[in-house]
Amino acid sequence: MRHTNKSFLKQKLNQKETIVLELKNLHAEVEGEGIEILKGVNLKVNKGEIHAIMGPNGSGKSTLAKVVAGHPEYEVTGGDIIYNGESILEMDPDERAHAGVFLAFQYPVEVPGVTNTTLLRESYNTIAASRGREELDPLEFDDYIREKLDLVEMNPDFLERSVNAGFSGGEKKRNEIFQMAVLQPTLSLLDETDSGLDIDALRVVSDGINKLHGEEDAIVLITHYQRLLNYIIPDFVHVMIGGKIVKSGGKELAFELEEKGYDWLESLAKVNGEAK
Amino acid sequence: MSETKALETMIGEEYKYGFTTDVEYEDFPKGINEDVVRLISEKKDEPEWMTEFRLKAYRAWTEMEEPTWFNATYEKPKFDTLQYYSAPKNKPKLNSLDEVDPNIRETYEKLGIPLEEQKMLSGVAVDAVFDSVSIFTTFKEKLAEAGVIFCSISEAVKDHPELVKKYMGSVVPVRDNFYAALNSAVFSDGSFCYVPKDTICPMELSTYFRINNMNSGQFERTLIIAEENSHVSYLEGCTAPMYDEHQLHAAVVELIALDNAEIKYSTIQNWYSGDEEGRGGIYNFVTKRGACRGKNSKISWTQLETGSAVTLKYPSVILQGDNSVGEFFSVAVTNKRQQADTGTKMIHIGKNTKSTIISKGISAGRSDNSYRGQVKISKKADNARNYSQCDSMLIGQTCGAHTFPYIESANPTGKIEHEATTSRVGEDQIFYLQQRGISEDDAISLIVNGFCKEVLKELPMEFAVEANKLLGIKLEGSVG
DSSP: OOOOOHHHHHHHHHHHHHEEEEEEEEEEEETTTOOEEEEEEEEEEETTOEEEEEOOTTSSHHHHHHHHHTOTTEEEEEEEEEETTEEOTTSOHHHHHHTTEEEEOSSOOOEEEEEHHHHHHHHHHHHHHHTTOOOOOHHHHHHHHHHHHHHTTOOGGGGGSEETTTOOHHHHHHHHHHHHHHHOOSEEEEESTTTTOOHHHHHHHHHHHHHHOOTTOEEEEEESSSGGGGTSOOSEEEEEETTEEEEEEOTHHHHHHHHHOTHHHHHHHHHHHHHO | OHHHHHHHHHHTOOOTTOOOOOOOBOOOOBSOOHHHHHHHHHHTTOOHHHHHHHHHHHHHHHTSOOOOOSSOOOOOOOTTTOBSOOOBTTOSOOSSGGGSOHHHHHHHHHTTOOOSGGGSOTTEEEEEEETTEEEEESSHHHHHHTTOEEEEHHHHHHHOHHHHHHHTTSSSOTTSSHHHHHHHHHOOBOEEEEEOTTOBOSSEEEEEEEOOOTTBOBOBEEEEEEOTTOEEEEEEEEEOOOOSSEEEEOOEEEEEEOTTOEEEEEEEEOOOOOOTTOOSEEEEEEEEEEEEOSTTOEEEEEEEEOOOSEEEEOOEEEEOSTTOEEEEEEEEEEOTTOEEEEEEEEEEOSTTOEEEEEEEEEEOTTOEEEEEEEEEEOTTOTTOEEEEEEEEEEOSSSOEEEEEEEEEEOOTTOEEEEEEEEEEOOHHHHHHHHHTTOOHHHHHHHHHHHHHHHHHTTSOHHHHHHHHHHHHHHHTTOOO
């Protein structure tokens, strides 16, 4: 498609300043298996916004987060991912991280023998170097991360423990948000961050996320339940079913979903599918 | 897939020690028979008892069968065409560094082992062994002040015959195994170290082995004796040029610790490992054994095995003295078509003896990595204890990891614990670190270093950095 209209270009330039993430008819499948999981996702996320993506199990929510972060298990078969005005399809996951994309994992991975401090310093400095910022030496870095610990109410002992090894489910999730605090991303994709958290931990983690969020970054929350949205108030709620966003709305959509269940929209998705 | 590509990058990592040095060699016949054994002894101007030791070993060897029980397949060495002795011309005895062939000196510089004392890592004395002969030993005088003898085994045979006679073959008898017998017959050089009573060796001792000649085998012999209340730490490093043919390295190392003595022996083995198709590379068939003869003595083996086409190696400790301690810390990395069958034996004889085994095997490419260990508690070894931990890590889909623990206890008070794990460096692990901005290569390096941490921290400080770098080079990009 070609647009020669000047006003369109002008509009596009303006958008470029505020749109952090734009998914354009994104299709993706499991690499080598030919099973399509994302079947044409469209989404626009502006700076300062929080978007919640909800949906039943197997709807493609987590896949969406992984595909945006560049997981090699998935292949993008159509459409585009525009981040800060540029397509990032050709970028490796680490390059996307350098550009400010952060994924809080649904199942954070254990790295035995590597301490949290080691990982975070390497991570922080690599990202700093790629952005032309100053790297921190071990002592400076230690001061820096200790400040961030309070944000998620974590014990300093935790810094010298191996990454996620032997952590409880809740600690792992907290650790993800701690990493987010240290790395200060532009776009945070939080994949089921609420699952496995008890009510107190949920409050701590949500408070942390709220404190980290500002005018210059955007958050995409992926969640199955409405519960998290009591603590983190989204600007937009999208419902994903069968690899597509079938309905978008304000925060009230989450309550409607809670009340009516996903069945309500599943039938809607079917009708839409058949209508096409 | 990207993981496979990364793996290939790693496999393609060049072996940076693969150069050859142009040196003129003394003529020496190929193949082996009694005359060849006598000729080696003659070349080295040895006393008769040494010649007899060799001949006895040779005769034993001719009656022995080449072993086949390990988990590796390879083309047998051609014992008839091998050259058993290879010495650069203009040697053998050097008292000043100026007399060392400049080409050989340069070789060691390139390897990062400068022989000038002022250039060396402070606190490390080096014996440089080039093919069959010891080229130079640094810091001899400083060590002599402390009463420590550190020289080539050839010199020791001449200058300290009573010690060599008493201890050589006392831990690894000439008939011990096929390759030990062969080594005992034709060993060319190696290091000798004697630490007298009540002495803490003032510096790290180190031997650097280099195989240069294409057709020669290297058969070095190391003997370390720590008298009562003494302490010594010793490190060996190994590299070789890249050739299409396999080269044989069959060493014997014997350690003896008397009452309250402690020997720490570390190895960084980076022989040429052959190419992707398994052409060339070193056969590393080594017998290493220590005897804790004295009460409260301690022997620790730490090894970082990254090279060689085939490795068969089981550094062991015989715990004879009461309360003695044996330790084995190992990281074995295999890649391409490498095969490693390595582990340890802890033989508990004395009372209250203790042994610890920590083994980390990392396999990548099309390699095979086996841990084979034996813990034996004999009848009289009351309250003996062993703890073994064997962890394997797989990188990619085409490699193998195996664990063969053998446990034998003849004393009901013995305690043996064994733990084993196998893990795979997964796409998810790599992706997790990449998502945190770390490149694929650095991610693998980080994961592997974390995996080996317990062992790497046992290496002497001076070599820890080198070890980390070596692991990095060896495993750059190695993913699964």
